[in-house]
Amino acid sequence: xxxxxxxxxxxxxxxxxxxxxxxxxxxxxxxxxRVGICGSDVHYFxxxxxxxxxVQYPATVGHECAGTVVEVGAAVERLKPGDRVAVDxxxxxxxCDQCRAGRVNTCRNxxxxxxxxxxxxxxxxxxxxxxxxxLSIPDEMSFDLAxxxxxxxxxxxxxxxxxxxxxxxxxxxxSGPIGLSVLLCAKLSAPCTDxxxxxxxxxxxxxxxxxxxxxxxxxxxxxxxxxxxxxxxRREQWGLDLVFECSGDPxxxxxxxxxxxxxxxxxxxxxxxxxxxxxxxxAMRRKELVLKxxxxxxxxxxxxxxxxxxxxxxxxxxxTHRFALEEIQQAFELAADYADGLIKAVADLS
Numbered sequence: 135x136x137x138x139x140x141x142x143x144x145x146x147x148x149x150x151x152x153x154x155x156x157x158x159x160x161x162x163x164x165x166x167x168r169v170g171i172c173g174s175d176v177h178y179f180x181x182x183x184x185x186x187x188x189v190q191y192p193a194t195v196g197h198e199c200a201g202t203v204v205e206v207g208a209a210v211e212r213l214k215p216g217d218r219v220a221v222d223x224x225x226x227x228x229x230c231d232q233c234r235a236g237r238v239n240t241c242r243n244x245x246x247x248x249x250x251x252x253x254x255x256x257x258x259x260x261x262x263x264x265x266x267x268x269l270s271i272p273d274e275m276s277f278d279l280a281x282x283x284x285x286x287x288x289x290x291x292x293x294x295x296x297x298x299x300x301x302x303x304x305x306x307x308x309s310g311p312i313g314l315s316v317l318l319c320a321k322l323s324a325p326c327t328d329x330x331x332x333x334x335x336x337x338x339x340x341x342x343x344x345x346x347x348x349x350x351x352x353x354x355x356x357x358x359x360x361x362x363x364x365x366x367x368r369r370e371q372w373g374l375d376l377v378f379e380c381s382g383d384p385x386x387x388x389x390x391x392x393x394x395x396x397x398x399x400x401x402x403x404x405x406x407x408x409x410x411x412x413x414x415x416x417a418m419r420r421k422e423l424v425l426k427x428x429x430x431x432x433x434x435x436x437x438x439x440x441x442x443x444x445x446x447x448x449x450x451x452x453x454t455h456r457f458a459l460e461e462i463q464q465a466f467e468l469a470a471d472y473a474d475g476l477i478k479a480v481a482d483l484s
Contacts, residue, residue, distance in 0.1 A: 135151060139193065160207055160265055163205040168484075170281040170479070171478070175469075194257060195248045198256070220268075221269070223248070224244055225253055226238045226241035277484070279442050292378055296399055303373075310381070331362050332349075336477070348365075375395060377401070383406070
């Protein structure tokens with residue numbers, strides 16, 4: 135089978151290797167049909183890691199995936215060959231204190247697909263995964279849309295963690311796939327006022343088309359124009375109740391602190407590239423702000439698939455680019471450079 139390997143910074147190579155065989159009675163062999171390119175994949179490609187997680191070359195990448203069941207282990211009853219599934223890429227032990235407490239996203243022994251030193255990445259023609267990580271998708275749902283379930287589940291988990299409530303004043307900093315997922319889930323959660331920011335106009339347009347009440351670019355070309363914090367502050371003189379930081383840019387954390395009303399909540403969704411960031415802790419203390427961190431998602435894949443099935447937000451339009459496996463180098467370069475209006479790129483392995 136063909137597998138995409140990171141072999142150096144900004145360098146991908148397609149290699150041949152044997153198709154994996156089932157070894158566990160509870161596992162399934164999948165033919166991977168589609169893989170979405172995530173921001174974390176781009177960090178591995180362009181920067182060689184995220185924080186303390188460093189890539190050891192050669193390395194496989196990819197975790198947003200959907201495929202077809204080829205073979206099932208002896209103990210698998212729920213699935214059969216030919217079933218179409220979306221994949222939860224977080225493989226958990228089910229035995230540690232975190233799993234027993236229902237916090238599977240912080241499993242002590244978590245193996246995440248495509249994460250350095252953990253489970254193999256999904257950018258391959260075949261992979262074996264536990265049957266419990268395979269979620270059946272309806273016949274009318276395309277594999278393209280099924281790969282959106284994982285990023286959408288992160289947005290849903292973030293909104294649940296942030297506890298969006300009616301009439302809340304909310305900002306989402308970063309309008310990429312995760313930020314847009316937060317916006318959509320916030321809109322579905324409660325009637326609220328949403329402010330969206332991004333550096334890329336096509337992403338702001340996507341936010342506006344999905345119901346954002348206001349959008350702004352933090353780096354206006356005209357220095358005479360007010361910055362986004364001032365612009366939002368002019369509309370919300372008492373500040374915002376919730377800010378979801380989805381860009382991973384440490385500068386946006388400072389913006390969030392300035393935007394929030396006393397007692398407000400900052401939800402960190404984006405992943406900063408460095409292991410440490412500086413924050414104005416005294417501003418946070420004086421405002422008595424609440425800080426919450428999002429660790430991927432917990433129990434949100436099934437409701438995310440349901441939202442995609444209902445198609446209330448035309449999810450297909452988030453999929454702006456498609457590539458064959460042989461074009462994966464070009465796909466990652468485009469994603470790393472935020473070029474050509476890219477929002478979400480999908481690799482077609484079928």
